[in-house]
Amino acid sequence: MSQQPLVTLQNVGKTFGPVTVIKDVTVSVYAGQVQVLLGENGAGKSTLIKMMAGVYQPDAGHIVVDGKTVTLPTTRAAEELGIATIHQELNLVPTMSIAENVMLGRTPTKHGMVDRSALRNRARAALALIGLDVSVDTLVGDLGIAQQQLVEIAKALSINARILILDEPTAALTRHETESLFAVMADLRRRGVGMLFISHHLDEIAEVGDTVTVLRDGEFIAEVPASTPEDELVKLMVGRSIEDQFPRVAGKVGETAEILTVEHLTSTGSFSDISFTVKAGEVLGIAGLVGAGRTELIRAIAGADRYTSGTVAVRGRHLPNGSIQAAIAAGVGHVPEDRKGQGLVLDASVNDNLGYATLSSTAKLGLVDFAGQRSRAGDVAKKLRIRMHTIDQPIGALSGGNQQKAVFGRWIIAASTVLLLDEPTRGVDVGAKVEIYELMNAITAAGGAILMVSSELPEILGMSDRILVMRDGRLAGELSAAEATQDAVMTLAARDVDENHEQR
Amino acid sequence: MSTATVPAKRRSFDYKKFLANNGALVGLVVLCIALFIATPDFLTAQNLLNIGIQVSTVAVLAFGMTFVIVAGGIDLSVGAVAALSAMSSGWMFASAGLPGWLALIGGLLVGTLAGTINGLANAYGKLPSFIATLAMLSVARGLTLVISDGRPIKMPAEVSFLGGNVGPVPMPIIILVLAALAASFLLNRTVIGRSMYAVGGNAEAARLSGLPVKRILVTVFALAGLFAALAGLLLAGRLDSAQPQAAAGYELDAIAAVVIGGASLAGGLGKISGTFVGALVLVVIRNGLNLLNVTSFWQQVVIGLVIALAVGIDVLRRKTRSS
Numbered sequence: 001m002s003q004q005p006l007v008t009l010q011n012v013g014k015t016f017g018p019v020t021v022i023k024d025v026t027v028s029v030y031a032g033q034v035q036v037l038l039g040e041n042g043a044g045k046s047t048l049i050k051m052m053a054g055v056y057q058p059d060a061g062h063i064v065v066d067g068k069t070v071t072l073p074t075t076r077a078a079e080e081l082g083i084a085t086i087h088q089e090l091n092l093v094p095t096m097s098i099a100e101n102v103m104l105g106r107t108p109t110k111h112g113m114v115d116r117s118a119l120r121n122r123a124r125a126a127l128a129l130i131g132l133d134v135s136v137d138t139l140v141g142d143l144g145i146a147q148q149q150l151v152e153i154a155k156a157l158s159i160n161a162r163i164l165i166l167d168e169p170t171a172a173l174t175r176h177e178t179e180s181l182f183a184v185m186a187d188l189r190r191r192g193v194g195m196l197f198i199s200h201h202l203d204e205i206a207e208v209g210d211t212v213t214v215l216r217d218g219e220f221i222a223e224v225p226a227s228t229p230e231d232e233l234v235k236l237m238v239g240r241s242i243e244d245q246f247p248r249v250a251g252k253v254g255e256t257a258e259i260l261t262v263e264h265l266t267s268t269g270s271f272s273d274i275s276f277t278v279k280a281g282e283v284l285g286i287a288g289l290v291g292a293g294r295t296e297l298i299r300a301i302a303g304a305d306r307y308t309s310g311t312v313a314v315r316g317r318h319l320p321n322g323s324i325q326a327a328i329a330a331g332v333g334h335v336p337e338d339r340k341g342q343g344l345v346l347d348a349s350v351n352d353n354l355g356y357a358t359l360s361s362t363a364k365l366g367l368v369d370f371a372g373q374r375s376r377a378g379d380v381a382k383k384l385r386i387r388m389h390t391i392d393q394p395i396g397a398l399s400g401g402n403q404q405k406a407v408f409g410r411w412i413i414a415a416s417t418v419l420l421l422d423e424p425t426r427g428v429d430v431g432a433k434v435e436i437y438e439l440m441n442a443i444t445a446a447g448g449a450i451l452m453v454s455s456e457l458p459e460i461l462g463m464s465d466r467i468l469v470m471r472d473g474r475l476a477g478e479l480s481a482a483e484a485t486q487d488a489v490m491t492l493a494a495r496d497v498d499e500n501h502e503q504r
Numbered sequence: 505m506s507t508a509t510v511p512a513k514r515r516s517f518d519y520k521k522f523l524a525n526n527g528a529l530v531g532l533v534v535l536c537i538a539l540f541i542a543t544p545d546f547l548t549a550q551n552l553l554n555i556g557i558q559v560s561t562v563a564v565l566a567f568g569m570t571f572v573i574v575a576g577g578i579d580l581s582v583g584a585v586a587a588l589s590a591m592s593s594g595w596m597f598a599s600a601g602l603p604g605w606l607a608l609i610g611g612l613l614v615g616t617l618a619g620t621i622n623g624l625a626n627a628y629g630k631l632p633s634f635i636a637t638l639a640m641l642s643v644a645r646g647l648t649l650v651i652s653d654g655r656p657i658k659m660p661a662e663v664s665f666l667g668g669n670v671g672p673v674p675m676p677i678i679i680l681v682l683a684a685l686a687a688s689f690l691l692n693r694t695v696i697g698r699s700m701y702a703v704g705g706n707a708e709a710a711r712l713s714g715l716p717v718k719r720i721l722v723t724v725f726a727l728a729g730l731f732a733a734l735a736g737l738l739l740a741g742r743l744d745s746a747q748p749q750a751a752a753g754y755e756l757d758a759i760a761a762v763v764i765g766g767a768s769l770a771g772g773l774g775k776i777s778g779t780f781v782g783a784l785v786l787v788v789i790r791n792g793l794n795l796l797n798v799t800s801f802w803q804q805v806v807i808g809l810v811i812a813l814a815v816g817i818d819v820l821r822r823k824t825r826s827s
Contacts (some may be wrong), residue, residue, distance in 0.1 A: 024793040304712055336712055343712070345705035347772050356702055356713035363695045412715065 005030050006194040007052065007083065013060030014024050014047055021047045023060070025220045027213045029163050029194040034185065036205050036226060037198045038213035038237055040429035041399045043341055045198055048215070049165050052196065053085045054078035084156035085165040088172075090148050094141030099123035101140050102155045126158035127151075129186045146177035150184065155194075163187070165196045170204060171427060174290045174455060176494070182208050200429065202230045203458070238431050246462025247434060249441045257281075259449040260332075260418050262301060265310035268298035271473040274310070276450040278418070283440060285464030286453045287489045293473040294453040295337050298420045301451070302334035303327040314418055316385070328357055330418075333336065333411025337453075338420040339400070343407045346396030350388055351377045353406055355394045357414040380409040401432020406438055419443060421452040425459060437463055457486050469493050509722055514725035527817055528764050528781045532788065539792040546795060553674055555791050557742065557785075560676035560736045563783035565754055566733075567687040568619075568731025570779045573762050574691070575724045576771025577633035581622060581640035583754035585729055586736030587747070588644040589615035593658030593737060594746040603661030608768035611663075612733045619729015623722035633725075641755070649748050656745040667741030676738050683734060688776040689768055704771025760807070761786055764814040785810065 005028035014022040022044045029035045037045050045261045048406070050056045054072035062069050065081050072078045075085075094102050099119050100107070108118040123136040140148055149169055156164060166185075170178045181451055185195060185208055197209060205212060209226035214236040222236050234245070257280035266272040269442050271293035278284045286294050300307040306322035313319065314330040327334075336342035344353050354377040355362075362369040362376075377391055384405045388398055404424065411419060424440075425433045440450055440463060460467060467479045469492035476492040540544040560633045565582050572579045593611025596602040602610065618640060625636035651657075668675050691697040699720045702710040711717045735754075739747045765782030767774025789810060 226514050239800065302712070324712065325716065334712055341706070342708045345702050345709050345772065347705050348701060352698070352702070356715060358701075359698060359715065360695050365695065366694050368693060368695055368698050 003030055005064075006066065007081075008064040009048065009052060009058070009061065010064055011061035012048075012051060012058040012063070014044075014051065014056060015059055020218060022051075022058075022218045025213075025215065025218075026061075027196075027220075027358065029196050030163070030210075031192045031194050032189050033210040034189060034197050034208055034226075036209035036212040037196060037215065038205070038233060040237060040431060042217075043215040043402065044218040045215060046167070047218075048083065049167060049196065049198070052078070052163075053083060053165060058317075071293075079159060079161070080497075081160035082160055083106065083165070084159065084161035084163070086149065086152050086156065086167065086169055088150050088168045090145075092140045092148055092152060095139065096129075097137050097139055097495075098127070098134065098143075098151055099136035101151060102126050102136070102158055104155070106159070118477050122158065123154075126284065128155040129157045130154050131187070141155050144177075144182065145172045146174075149173075149181065149320055153184065157188075158457070161193070163194045163196070167198050168200065169197075170199055170201060175457065175490070176202070183367075187364075200427070201456070202233055202430075205230075205233065219434060234430055234465060245430070246459065247436065247441065248463045248465075249445070250281070250283075250465050253360045257497040259315055260301070260451065261313040261316070263311045265297070265300060265307055265312065267293075267296060267300055267307040271300075271470070274341050274470075274475055276468060276475070276478075278451055280447045280449055281444045282465050283444055283450040283452060285460040285467045286451065286470060287457065287460045287467055288470035288493045290455060292493065295422055295469050297470070298334070298422050298451065298453055299336075302332060302420050304334065304336075314327050328395070328414060328416070330419065331416050332418045333357070333414060333416030334402075334420045335407050335422060335424055337426070339403055339407060339427070340396075344395050345402060347394050348379065350386065350395045350398070350406060351391045351394045354380060354413060355408050363416075365484075371475055376413050377409075380412050381406075384412070384439065399429070399432070401428040401435070405432065405439070408436070417448045419448065419450045421450060421454075423454055424452060425454075427455070460484075516687050525766075526587070526781075527761055527821070528766060528778060528814060531814070532781055532816060534790050535785065535788055535792070539788070539795070541761055542792070543795045546792065551791070551795070553677070555787055556677040557674050558598050558791065559738050559783050559787040561751070561759050562754065562761060562787060563780055564683045564731055564738060565751075565758040566736075566765075566779045566783050567620060568728035569755075569758040569762050570687065570765075570767060570776055571691065571700060571724045572633070572728045573759070573767045573769060574704050574771065574774040575700040575721060576707065577626060577721070577724070578759065579619075579622065579633065579637045579725065579728045580639040580734040580755050581618065581644055582728060582735075582758055583751040584641045584644035584648065585618045585732040586739065586751040586754065587749070588618065588648045588651075589733035590659070590663075590736035590740035590746040590750060591648045591651050591657060591748065593663060594659050594740065595651050597660040597663075598657050604662035607660050608662045611737055612730060615729040615731075615733020615736065616726050617729070619732070620722060620726040622729065623725030626725065627718040627721035637725075645752075651744070652748045654748050656747050658745050659740050662768065663737055663741045664744050665741065666738055667744065675676040676742065678717070679695070679734070679738060683731065684776055684780055687725070690727070691776055696720060700724055701772055704773075706772075757786055758785075760811045764811065766818060782814075786813070790818040 008028040009026060011024050011026055012022060013024055017191060025048060039045050047056060051058050054075040054077050063072060097312050102123040103119055108115040112115045120136050127136065130153055132154060138150060169181060173181065205226050211223055212226050213223050214221040216237060216239055258277040259280050260278040263275045265274045274297060288294050301312050303322055303324040303326060311318055314332060317330065319330055320326050351374060355373045362372055379393060386402050386405050395406060425436055428436065444450060461484055465481050467484050467489065469476045469489055471493055479488055545551060565586065569579055569582060589611040592614040593607045596610045597604055597607035622637050625631045626633045626693050666675050666679060670678060699715050702715055703717050703720050707717055736751060739750055761782035762768065762774060762779050764785055766780030767778065786807065789806060792805055793806060
């Protein structure tokens, strides 16, 4: 490329104590191009972007902006050079309006008072840059994640950012929202903004990227065009070829062995009249848009929320409404959507986290069975290949995939036979994903039943034996694995949903 | 990073780690050495017993507070509940004519009841613990004044015994040791104790794992009430009477002791041993400043700075560890 890059990290390196996190990596961002950074968790992507954003300083190599070598001692220094980061966890104040958030730290004043009209006007101009059509007086907390992200991008552009670092912006978006984001990115690209894009969704790379820099274990592996086939990218990323991204081996589904029976389940405002069964050995996938009521349904079955009417039965026995304990006793295990917020106690050890569901049932006279717990946790950690230093290490220090395996492990220790999975591989890298899928196979092979909600269509299609599609809180249809395609699912999921309705 | 290839040096004692994890203990030792050098009156049997007696009330209150803070809450009512429990005990004996031992148990029950109400208001009434217990502070102190009509009440001999001696050993110190052992056992060994850490660390994760979070919270506050009642009776036993303004402001000492002892107000962290050291730090500082003839006005200033310093160091330590 003859054009001069906007920013280049030139042969940079970074070590933390004895650990080398980045070794001799070069990556450039060009005006009007989307550079994709690809690698598994722990490959060094976040360290790299933090160097570009002025959070970390490289120990080796240097940073070049517009052909001049610079140092970026602070994030402010990076921003002054036009480098802005859109973090996965958004930096917005939910209780303040869009206008106040966009202008945060630069609030226009008149006679020492906030100049409200200037504030609104400048915020409106910023929103216009990305074509976001909502009132600037709306509280940010009232917006969905997708729109909050756009507000953050507008904020970055309003401080004249020329280089946007997008750290997994699509992780929490629906397919539809992702497409809106990509449209904004395409527009920015036309206007000469350079972007560094990180995503775990391989299919997005060809769609939105220009070139891909692949990292593995902190080292530069390759720079390839974004059109490179997914298999090839996976191979570069994990250093071996993964035969099958979705290695579903169907369990033996017995015709009579219905383990989970849900009848006419209704929760006013969330979902209504849902009936289905899951048989032993089966994975039943639930597809649908965010807001279709899938998570609410799973939580109601798990006993986490109360429902209005209907019944849930496991092996023919009705579960009481809103009782997690009763559900667990009946063999139900719930892997919630938000691993860090709902699944784990991050400061507690791996050992403790694996044992919460069985804390009472294994106790004698109210005393914790420490020795038994340790051996059970040790066994399951080994079986699930949870990678950790010691079992007493805080679970928050593990990678996303290993954390998720621990949530599964908790239910394996509890001998659960009905697993309710809500976005089971969100934020999990490719290698660990396959391990989780294999675990699902093992559970169904042993006669267990799995109900899985996922927003990743390839996962739903690849791992389900049957697929239910939800739309606006109702069952929109059922597809067998054989007849299900992305189009078939999306037609059911999104029919009658017009733009305005979904934007809300 | 993710593989377990880092050789763990487990054999040799890691002094650095020990110091970093036991800052309060190190501070206490330094403090004691400094006071030993500064005044000959510090290291006398009489003074040490004094410290033991003084620490007993604060530490017992703080043990109860440790449960609450570990579970992610706060209890501002423990001082007032201590006073109410002691006053109720005195009233049951002096006005209702109950036998002394029954009045003592009655006092403990009153404290437990007050704590249970805190817990119910927090867990089922959805009041933040700060508000629920602030209300209880006012109610309990008010009831104490109502019962006593603002005057001290004589305690039965059974309660006064708690303030006496067994041979050379003051009874409060014996109670303190027993309370510490019981609290530590509860927190470390029992299902309810381990559950407190989970609830304080992430209440939603604990709930989804099947832990009865509401019941745990009620138990936690009930225990804090029980320990507060015990502290109130210890105090009344020493003074031989229940005072309407007894233990006023002690809730802040209890919180300070827990926090100096390494607990996090965000919940999920804390130990009885740490709390005990934290209570000792507070009492030894007061005692030392008294011996050095520093006025109680300046003592407050020093205590405030010590709390800020202790927690500040702790925050720094966690920050360096996590990055």
